[in-house]
Amino acid sequence: xxIEKTTYVCTRCQSPNIHKNGHNKSGNAQFxxxxxGRSSVLxxxxxxxxxxxxxxxxxxxxxxxxxGMQRLFGVAPETLMGWIKKSKQQETE
Numbered sequence: 001x002x003i004e005k006t007t008y009v010c011t012r013c014q015s016p017n018i019h020k021n022g023h024n025k026s027g028n029a030q031f032x033x034x035x036x037g038r039s040s041v042l043x044x045x046x047x048x049x050x051x052x053x054x055x056x057x058x059x060x061x062x063x064x065x066x067x068g069m070q071r072l073f074g075v076a077p078e079t080l081m082g083w084i085k086k087s088k089q090q091e092t093e
Contacts, residue, residue, distance in 0.1 A: 012038045053083055060084065
């Protein structure tokens, strides 16, 4: 049986000298670098680029359904509604 050991590095200084530092509000484990002091989540959630957000929002505004967007792009309906609300606020300003 082969066991692979994964070593994580700091997101700022790339140092492997990190230790566990509790959890954030979402319940994800946080780690602190012993060299630079940065605290971060090692496996951050998916981040969408602005181009992806614009494509998804424009598809929704062209009469796409929330369920369809979820299936097509893998975006949660709550996330999509947040993006739509932000885009509408920016249009009114």
